[in-house]
Amino acid sequence: MVCLALTNEGYQCHEAGNAHEAEGAISYAQPDLILLDWMMPGVSGVDFARRLRRQQETRLIPIIMLTAKSDEDDKVRGLDSGADDYLTKPFSIKELLARIRSLLRRVQPQDESEIYQCQGLVLESPAQRVLADDKQLEMGPTEYKLLKFFMENKNRVFTRGQLLDHVWGNNVYIEERTIDVHIRRLRKALEAGGYDHLIQTVRGSGYRFSEK
Amino acid sequence: MVCLALTNEGYQCHEAGNAHEAEGAISYAQPDLILLDWMMPGVSGVDFARRLRRQQETRLIPIIMLTAKSDEDDKVRGLDSGADDYLTKPFSIKELLARIRSLLRRVQPQDESEIYQCQGLVLESPAQRVLADDKQLEMGPTEYKLLKFFMENKNRVFTRGQLLDHVWGNNVYIEERTIDVHIRRLRKALEAGGYDHLIQTVRGSGYRFSEK
DNA sequence: AAGTTTTATGACAGTTTTGTTACGGGTATG
DNA sequence: CATACCCGTAACAAAACTGTCATAAAACTT
Numbered sequence: 460m461v462c463l464a465l466t467n468e469g470y471q472c473h474e475a476g477n478a479h480e481a482e483g484a485i486s487y488a489q490p491d492l493i494l495l496d497w498m499m500p501g502v503s504g505v506d507f508a509r510r511l512r513r514q515q516e517t518r519l520i521p522i523i524m525l526t527a528k529s530d531e532d533d534k535v536r537g538l539d540s541g542a543d544d545y546l547t548k549p550f551s552i553k554e555l556l557a558r559i560r561s562l563l564r565r566v567q568p569q570d571e572s573e574i575y576q577c578q579g580l581v582l583e584s585p586a587q588r589v590l591a592d593d594k595q596l597e598m599g600p601t602e603y604k605l606l607k608f609f610m611e612n613k614n615r616v617f618t619r620g621q622l623l624d625h626v627w628g629n630n631v632y633i634e635e636r637t638i639d640v641h642i643r644r645l646r647k648a649l650e651a652g653g654y655d656h657l658i659q660t661v662r663g664s665g666y667r668f669s670e671k
Numbered sequence: 672m673v674c675l676a677l678t679n680e681g682y683q684c685h686e687a688g689n690a691h692e693a694e695g696a697i698s699y700a701q702p703d704l705i706l707l708d709w710m711m712p713g714v715s716g717v718d719f720a721r722r723l724r725r726q727q728e729t730r731l732i733p734i735i736m737l738t739a740k741s742d743e744d745d746k747v748r749g750l751d752s753g754a755d756d757y758l759t760k761p762f763s764i765k766e767l768l769a770r771i772r773s774l775l776r777r778v779q780p781q782d783e784s785e786i787y788q789c790q791g792l793v794l795e796s797p798a799q800r801v802l803a804d805d806k807q808l809e810m811g812p813t814e815y816k817l818l819k820f821f822m823e824n825k826n827r828v829f830t831r832g833q834l835l836d837h838v839w840g841n842n843v844y845i846e847e848r849t850i851d852v853h854i855r856r857l858r859k860a861l862e863a864g865g866y867d868h869l870i871q872t873v874r875g876s877g878y879r880f881s882e883k
Numbered sequence: 884a885a886g887t888t889t890t891a892t893g894a895c896a897g898t899t900t901t902g903t904t905a906c907g908g909g910t911a912t913g
Numbered sequence: 914c915a916t917a918c919c920c921g922t923a924a925c926a927a928a929a930c931t932g933t934c935a936t937a938a939a940a941c942t943t
């Protein structure tokens with residue numbers, strides 16, 4: 460039922476009948492969100508949620524717990540296990556969809572329609588362009604994505620490996636030194652507006668975007 | 672009531688009676704999370720939530736909406752307005768706390784929350800930098816690691832051997848006198864912010880980080 | 884007060900890391 | 914099909930960092 464409704468809404472859906480199946484499906488499909496039933500044969504939903512939270516690869520995937528119980532203590536346990544939200548059966552598809560939208564919005568804050576700003580530097584995601592004090596800056600697609608990622612995560616160091624994962628994609632084989640070149644290109648593009656100082660080198664670690 | 676309960680749990684709390692007050696309190700206190708009543712005099716909770724979502728500084732602050740209405744359409748509207756979660760009055764403090772914990776965990780994922788502070792000296796682990804009264808201090812990687820170790824273990828003397836083990840790694844062959852040089856370099860870096868007195872020599876033993 | 888031990892400091896050379904430029908191949912665009 | 918653009922890599926230059934030493938300055942002993 461749920462799967463049908465979600466597919467109808469344009470989501471891509473995978474089902475699993477128990478924790479073991481789920482584990483396989485998750486590592487295969489890399490979902491953006493997990494709906495988890497409280498009652499599962501074998502490992503319970505709560506235990507499974509806890510396990511997902513402990514693993515690096517799945518820690519950040521939001522979880523909505525589905526449960527028939529309406530007991531309050533169970534609610535609390537469900538949330539503390541690491542679930543991000545829960546729904547008591549019976550629930551309406553409408554509410555489920557709203558909660559899913561809400562969670563996905565949080566996890567992917569940019570959503571193609573965001574505008575990032577840092578001092579006079581503005582990155583308009585919908586228009587896919589970068590303005591420095593109202594003057595448009597020219598840069599390649601990769602530099603744009605790199606800058607976008609940086610502006611989404613200000614004040615944090617990223618290693619070249621992390622940047623490859625997040626900007627290029629998860630399984631690419633590219634020399635880490637290549638990052639340096641793209642950083643150089645990005646800096647040169649920002650230079651035109653005088654904002655190249657926002658891209659900072661952290662020796663021995665990687666790069667950082669920060670106004671300080 | 673809510674404020675009291677949260678304070679009791681160790682959270683720092685600020686109250687506001689309407690949207691305008693809230694705006695001031697938010698820009699002043701920079702909260703980690705916002706509890707928002709659906710019904711507010713003047714600007715409604717939903718509209719206020721939307722406004723918070725549009726602004727760069729507040730966009731990422733999670734919002735929990737509180738409401739007396741239990742109508743489902745309102746729930747949906749509440750979530751779609753940008754609130755991250757939704758609670759219907761009357762709600763139990765226990766459930767509120769669980770939802771707050773859940774949201775905070777999502778926003779600050781692994782973050783290690785590793786920010787060390789000592790007087791005006793701040794070491795930001797995620798950004799891998801050191802600020803003295805908001806001014807960035809320049810230092811090499813080794814000095815950074817050294818300072819981090821010291822700030823993790825304030826008021827404790829460490830021999831040069833111990834420092835080598837913890838900061839450099841367990842099996843390195845390095846002259847113990849080299850420590851002196853790095854201490855010197857660290858002190859020089861801290862000097863720029865006037866915090867070099869925090870690194871103290873303990874003659875015959877080693878070094879200590881302390882504010883006294 | 885002189886002698887001894889311990890720490891501070893500045894300089895140096897080797898090493899590692901990063902910046903920069905140039906180039907060949909690939910892909911899209913007209 | 915030609916042109917323009919972009920990407921990844923390599924090679925070299927520049928910069929930053931590291932560990933060690935020599936010497937000066939303190940701190941402690943006798």
